[in-house]
Amino acid sequence: MFSFIPQGPFRHLFAAQIIALFGTGLTSIALALLAYELAEADAGLVLGFALALKMVAYVIVSPLAGVIAPFMPRRRMLVTLDILRASAVLCLPFVDSLWQVYLLIFLLNTCSALFTPTFQATIPDILPDEKDYTQALSLSRLAYDLENLLSPTLAALLLTVLSFDVLFSLNAIAFVISALLIVSVALPAANQGQTNDSFWYRLTAGSRIYFRTPALKALMTLNLAISAVGAMQIVNTVVYVRSELGLAETLVPLAFAAAGIGSISAAVAIPWLLKHYSQRLIMLTGSVLMGGLLLIGTLRPDYYTLLILWCLIGFSCSLVQTPIGLLLRSHCQEEDRPALFAAHFSLSHACWLICYPLAGWLGAQWTLATAFGLMALLAILATLAAIALWPRNKTNELWHEHSAQNHQHLHFHDEHHQHHHEGWEGPEPHSHNHQHQAIRHQHKFVIDRHHRHWPY
Incomplete structure (x- = not known):
């Protein structure tokens, strides 16, 4: 590496x-x-x-x-x-x-x-x-x-x-x-795409792709699972070590370090894992492990067990987080990449914005064991939703249909743009009014301006 x-x-x-x-x-x-x-x-x-x-x-x-x-x-x-x-x-x-x-x-x-x-x-x-x-x-x-x-x-x-x-x-x-x-x-x-799109169209382009792509809808629920587990670690580790276990504050950083060591271990292993297993299997496995491991916190583990638990949770979280860029890249056109990465950044942090105060409130108003259990339950439910939403098929080469339409946007002459020119249109990519014939075909499918909805 x-x-x-x-x-x-x-x-x-x-x-x-x-x-x-x-x-x-x-x-x-x-x-x-x-x-x-x-x-x-x-x-x-x-x-x-x-x-x-x-x-x-x-x-x-x-x-x-x-x-x-x-x-x-x-x-x-x-x-x-x-x-x-x-x-x-x-x-x-x-x-x-x-x-x-x-x-x-x-x-x-x-x-x-x-x-x-x-x-x-x-x-x-x-x-x-x-x-x-x-x-x-x-x-x-x-x-x-x-x-x-x-x-x-x-x-x-x-x-x-x-x-x-x-x-x-x-x-x-x-x-x-x-x-x-x-x-x-x-x-x-x-890739600039169509620069005369409305402000609202460009602002919402990434979120439209996100919520119309099954694998990315699953990623949204995985974001929630990561946030639930991560917030419990970040917010309540100091409370657990100092109040629940009654230990010195110098032992708090070691608990965070244990989570970091686990995460680093997974990051190093990811390239090898992706050679042998699918993104779906790796990320869903990591999420299942996260929720299950967090449940162990309800048993009030001692300090050394907590270190092992945090290390394993750090490893599991990294299994989910590290391949996300690959998943985003494979589910959009190049021109939509900035918008999709921006949407993911926004939506994933929205999950943290929910889970940070929730973890703190549960730990303060109830017992820490209850907080462990409820945040683990949230992570498990989010993981089950991801399993249901993420299709098992290993390819996005999907059959789909296009109805006839006439529109204008910046384009190259790819498989969706085979049409007549009069000579004034200029070099590619260029923008002019053009006709699309009705067609049924198969290719790698992503949500874009020609494919606005998933075919099933």
């Missing part, structure tokens, strides 16, 4: 991703300390509200990435967003009131909500080979997990010699380095 890193533009983009991730991890630590400085006893409330703003920005703003994509070169868009993120985080050391913190956090995450799905949609364009793209997804998952493991350690070391506000400056530098790395590579131009 690691011999793959030096190849082509991906090396620069992967380096940019790692540097930006570690910078963001430092800001997460610094933000908690800033909240305490401004609000002291109410720091938890301040931090919770700031994180809620982050999720709201992700859910509401990210679909705009698909709208902007046809009108702005990818490299310019990514670099601009990196510079804006650097500017926002650089202002954080100078705030003196909470409303300023909330405003900057919302602006920072608005930029991230546009940057991340655009970045994710770029990778399959520079790595058209499925094997290469699979390795890239594993490396990306590995980067996220290593950041979660190492950023707190790095922040702790830096805080022994620096004040916490310097961490914001280091994050700003990380975003600038990320921008420079992106500038250093030539990114393929996005």
Whole structure:
């Protein structure tokens, strides 16, 4: 896997991703300390509200990435967003009131909500080979997990010699380095599709594909399962270790580290697994394991059992999360890729926005054993829905019918566009009024402007 890193533009983009991730991890630590400085006893409330703003920005703003994509070169868009993120985080050391913190956090995450799905949609364009793209997804998952493991350690070391506000400056530098790395590579131009589509059509293009494709409807329920299990881990680990088991706070990070180690193990194994098993089997198996393992929490495991449990859950979650990019890429046209990745980013974070407060509320209002049981039940029900929604067929080569129609959009002369020209239409891709004859045929089926509904 690691011999793959030096190849082509991906090396620069992967380096940019790692540097930006570690910078963001430092800001997460610094933000908690800033909240305490401004609000002291109410720091938890301040931090919770700031994180809620982050999720709201992700859910509401990210679909705009698909709208902007046809009108702005990818490299310019990514670099601009990196510079804006650097500017926002650089202002954080100078705030003196909470409303300023909330405003900057919302602006920072608005930029991230546009940057991340655009970045994710770029990778399959520079790595058209499925094997290469699979390795890239594993490396990306590995980067996220290593950041979660190492950023707190790095922040702790830096805080022994620096004040916490310097961490914001280091994050700003990380975003600038990320921008420079992106500038250093030539990114393929996005397939613009039809740029005179209405704003609403472009805004909803990704969600239309998502909710009209059976495998992606299953992915939506898997997002809910991941969020239910992950929220229980993230929100209630500290409560379980400190209150339920009565152990020292120094043991809390080890529990999170156990989950990260499990996730890393799965990320490394995914390329091999995908050579032997289908995406459907791997992802559904991971989801079944997640829900079943979380149920064990109702038995009030001791600390060492909890470490094993969190490690196995981290492994299971990664089995579901790592192949998602492959699933998205295989269920859309190239021109719809930015919109679909943006829709996934928004919808998956909507699940987290629901499950974070739900896990916290259940743990506070009921016993932690009850919270374990109910969040596990939610994950299991979501998994059963995914099993029912995701077809078993191994190919999307489907027979389907087209009725005759006359319309206009930007197109190449592919199997759906065989028609007469008068000479004024210009080079491909071009846009002009053209006729489609009624036809029944078979090919790889995805939802697009010529295929608006699944054939069964």
